[in-house]
Amino acid sequence: MQxxxxxxxxxxxxxxxxxxxxxxxxxxxxxxYAIGDNQxxxxxxxxxxxxxxxxxxxxxxxxxxxxxxxxxxxxxYTSWTPTVQKLKRVIEEMSGETWNxxxxxxxxxxxxxxxxxxxxxxxxxxxxxxxVVSLGVNRQMDLVKKxxxxxxxxxxxxxxxxxxxxxxLDEETNRHYVHGIKKEKSQIGERISxxxxxxxxxxxxxxKLYGNGLTYSTKQDIIQGExxxxxxxxxxxxxxxxxxxxxxxxxxxxxxxxxSGGIYWLSISLVIELVQxxxxxxxxxxxxxxxxGLGVDPFRSDDLWSTLIVVxxxxxxxAAQSILTHRQFLLPGDHLLDGTELAIRxxxxxxxxxxxxxxxxxxxxxxxYSQVNSFKSPKIKKLYKVQIVLQCKQMPGTFKTxxxxxxxxxxxxxxxxxxxxxxxxxxxxxxVIPYRLLIRLENT
Numbered sequence: 218m219q220x221x222x223x224x225x226x227x228x229x230x231x232x233x234x235x236x237x238x239x240x241x242x243x244x245x246x247x248x249x250y251a252i253g254d255n256q257x258x259x260x261x262x263x264x265x266x267x268x269x270x271x272x273x274x275x276x277x278x279x280x281x282x283x284x285x286x287x288x289x290x291x292x293x294y295t296s297w298t299p300t301v302q303k304l305k306r307v308i309e310e311m312s313g314e315t316w317n318x319x320x321x322x323x324x325x326x327x328x329x330x331x332x333x334x335x336x337x338x339x340x341x342x343x344x345x346x347x348x349v350v351s352l353g354v355n356r357q358m359d360l361v362k363k364x365x366x367x368x369x370x371x372x373x374x375x376x377x378x379x380x381x382x383x384x385x386l387d388e389e390t391n392r393h394y395v396h397g398i399k400k401e402k403s404q405i406g407e408r409i410s411x412x413x414x415x416x417x418x419x420x421x422x423x424x425k426l427y428g429n430g431l432t433y434s435t436k437q438d439i440i441q442g443e444x445x446x447x448x449x450x451x452x453x454x455x456x457x458x459x460x461x462x463x464x465x466x467x468x469x470x471x472x473x474x475x476x477s478g479g480i481y482w483l484s485i486s487l488v489i490e491l492v493q494x495x496x497x498x499x500x501x502x503x504x505x506x507x508x509x510g511l512g513v514d515p516f517r518s519d520d521l522w523s524t525l526i527v528v529x530x531x532x533x534x535x536a537a538q539s540i541l542t543h544r545q546f547l548l549p550g551d552h553l554l555d556g557t558e559l560a561i562r563x564x565x566x567x568x569x570x571x572x573x574x575x576x577x578x579x580x581x582x583x584x585x586y587s588q589v590n591s592f593k594s595p596k597i598k599k600l601y602k603v604q605i606v607l608q609c610k611q612m613p614g615t616f617k618t619x620x621x622x623x624x625x626x627x628x629x630x631x632x633x634x635x636x637x638x639x640x641x642x643x644x645x646x647x648x649v650i651p652y653r654l655l656i657r658l659e660n661t
Contacts, residue, residue, distance in 0.1 A: 218390050220376065221383040224307065224350065230381035234352040236300040237409050239264060239323055243298045246323055249290045251283065258289060262330050264323040268301055269294040272419055274436045278318045279420035280340050294318070304350050304411055308383055314346055316413035324356070324408045327401030333361060335395045338388070340418035340428065347391065349384040353408035356398050358384070366393040380408070500527040500576040501633045506655040508608070511541065513652050521650055525610035528574035528641060530649070531586030534605055537654070545646045546572045571642040572649055574611055577631040580639050581606050582657070585623055591661065601658040608653035616643035 225233065239246050246264035253259045261284070269277045277294045284290050297305065301319055309315055322331070336347055360374040374394070378384055386396070398410075418428035419436070427433035513521070532540070536559065540546055549570050551559050575581045587604040594601065621636045630636055643649065 218376070218387060219385040220378075221311070221385075222379055222381070224311075224381050224383045227381070230352060233300050233304065234380075234409060237321065237323075237352065237411075238407070243300060244321055244323075245295070246321070247291075249284050249292075250287055252287055258287075262328065264325075266321040267292055267294045267319070268297050268321065269318040269416075270297070274419070274421075276419040276421050276436065278340075278416035279418050279426060280318055280320075280337065280414060280416050281418065282337055283334075301411060305413060308348050308350065308413065311383070312346070312348070312385065314348065314385075314415070316345075316348060316415050318414050318416045320412045320414075322410040322412065324353075324398070324410070326407065327403060327405040330400045331398040333359065333395040333397040335363070336386070336391050336414070338391065340416045341388075342415040342417050344388055345415040346388070347386040348413040349378070349386065350411040350413070351378045351380055351382045351384070351408065352411075353380045354406045355379045356401070356408050358396055359399055360390070360394040360396045362394055368393040500529075501578050501631065503529075503578040503606075503608070503655055506578065506606070506657045509654040509656070511652050511654055513650060514544070521610045521652075525612055525650070526576070528576055528609050528611045528649070529578050529581035529655075530572070530574050530607045530609055530651070531581040531583065532605060532607060533588050534590070537605055537607055537651075540607070540651060546649050546651075548572060548644065548646065569642070571644050572646065574609060574616070574641045574643075574649060575634070575639055576641075577634040577639055578606065578655070579631040580621065580623075580634070583623060583630075592658070600661045602661055603659075604657045606655040606657075607651040608655050610650045610652055611641065611643075612645075612648040615645045615648035616641040 224230070235241070236243050238244075244266045246266045249261050249265050250258045251261055265284075271277050279285075279294075285292055297319075301321065305316060305319065324330070341347075356378050358376045358378050360376065362368070362370065362372045368389075370393075376384070418426055418431065420426055421436065421439065425433070425439050427436055427439055433439045530546075536547065539559075547559050549559055573586070581587065582604055587606050589602050589604055592601050592603045593599065618638045619640050619642065621630055621639050623630075625636065627636070630639060
């Protein structure tokens with residue numbers, strides 16, 4: 218931390234304060250809100266405005282603070298106004314740092330304040346400092362060490378921020394302390410705080426974010442990603458319509474939306490691989506798979522969404538169609554729609570007449586379970602490898618758990634689910650309910 222007083226001359230500081238007052242035309246302040254515990258809107262006790270530099274793509278930096286998440290707060294970053302730009306130039310020359318975004322905060326008196334918080338480091342340049350320029354009356358900044366902090370140092374600090382000063386908050390202090398401006402009991406005058414940050418996250422005009430730590434690192438990545446999504450959308454659409462040719466009742470109608478040509482398309486779920494806790498059972502969210510909702514019996518007496526666990530069943534298109542047609546899973550010895558008998562897969566333990574599932578999409582999508590087929594999109598003339606997995610709900614207490622049975626031994630199959638408990642097996646058909654068709658297309 219560093220406090221620099223007498224940042225400007227007395228006349229320059231007075232002029233800057235005057236130019237940044239709400240009654241002048243330079244800054245267009247707005248009233249902003251936070252969400253309370255009961256989801257009610259709470260008026261923040263201060264006025265705020267936002268300014269930033271654009272990058273070479275014409276996009277502005279975007280700082281994901283809490284108020285940016287409130288729908289009623291229409292945050293708009295404008296270009297630098299003369300006074301703020303001058304302050305930015307002065308502190309950059311003095312400190313050697315660079316900043317590309319500023320929050321201008323107006324406190325009309327001592328009753329207006331800022332609650333304890335730490336700045337969101339998600340969007341900030343690594344090692345960068347947060348600069349606070351103070352104009353007007355002195356205010357006290359309180360710093361309180363976070364409960365989880367292991368840093369040696371005082372549990373609380375009070376720093377007087379005089380008018381015409383620069384306070385530099387370093388990354389380490391921000392990580393271990395929360396800070397804020399509390400209300401003053403005595404009658405005091407106005408204060409303006411300009412908080413400068415160096416942000417590496419940018420927002421496009423259509424609301425897409427890119428930068429360090431995001432799905433898209435650059436704007437070009439967004440463009441390429443959208444192109445890939447459109448290509449996959451066409452590919453998935455034609456695969457469903459031409460290759461599977463499944464009946465409409467298989468799918469959950471409230472998840473469809475009509476697109477051109479009369480083909481129904483469901484949004485692709487390309488989600489981050491995480492472990493989810495559902496009634497004390499782990500499962501891996503399917504990353505890179507497209508999910509299509511299947512119809513589920515609405516007259517079931519159990520609450521499958523909150524009482525059943527999530528599992529996966531790797532299969533073929535024909536076997537999946539047979540399962541959905543008969544409204545139940547098939548056991549070895551049953552016959553598929555084309556009349557062929559469902560056999561125990563080659564290499565598996567003979568005589569085991571069971572349904573096999575797994576909490577791991579990685580395990581269920583192994584080629585011994587989910588066969589790989591080729592598909593050529595007639596619209597974009599591209600050849601893909603395609604796999605099918607059913608995402609299901611399974612009733613606890615109706616299955617047994619065992620180690621992998623595909624010959625991997627101690628070699629880890631899934632980063633999340635251990636090999637020793639990666640496979641479920643049961644002979645109770647009705648205990649496994651498919652609710653989503655997962656399809657993965659990969660370039661050949």
